[in-house]
Amino acid sequence: MSSVTGGPPLGAEAAATVDPSVTDVIREAIIRGEYAPNQRLIEADLSAAFSASRATVRTALLELAGEGLVERLPNRGSRVRAISVDEAIEILEVRIGVEGLCAAKTAARLSDEDAAALADLRTRMIESVAEGDLVEYSRLHLSLDVRLRELSHHATASEVLARLHAQSVRHQFKLSSRPQRAKVSVLEHAAIIDAVVARNPDAAELAVRRHLLSVIDALREVSAAEAGPASAG
Structure with missing residues (x-):
């Protein structure tokens, strides 16, 4: 063979x-x-x-x-491929602009049917965290990311995000499996959905920016905490 x-x-x-x-x-x-x-x-x-x-x-x-x-x-x-926390943060910094663009584009052209589907997704995300089903929450927020890309109808941004998201999402998955982080994250995702459903592009872009900056801060905190015992030894 x-x-x-x-x-x-x-x-x-x-x-x-x-x-x-x-x-x-x-x-x-x-x-x-x-x-x-x-x-x-x-x-x-x-x-x-x-x-x-x-x-x-x-x-x-x-x-x-x-x-x-x-x-x-x-x-x-x-x-x-091993993706370091530093590299994941750089990817997230790039995603801020491109993902914010997709959210704004989606907000500007959202149909009533798609708005209702996003509102339903919002409800299920909140319920999954309340029930402690963090695996389901991770699945739902990945679905939200994909759906916002699709609804933006921005082919170039969607292609770039698909590649960047795949590389950084493993670190985000680790974060979302932490109950306290999930409680923060789900509210940030709800704010993104609320802005998009309200057809407010500026608010949608800002909500994405706030969420991804929050993810960056959380990654840095977790990385520092994990490095602490090793450096102390």
């Missing part, structure tokens, strides 16, 4: 076997921390785990490498 990088080049036939669901499942596993930073991703193991062909898995890993979640190593296959 050939090694991960020793097989034939990915041609049109292999590319045609791509299964978006495999890419999505591996992406979510990385985001949730099921695959640790720098962990090797063995094609044969992934193929068996997801009942997918090696070509499909290889294509999924190439796509995730393009998103910055996976690192391809010469003659050594693939591994989960």
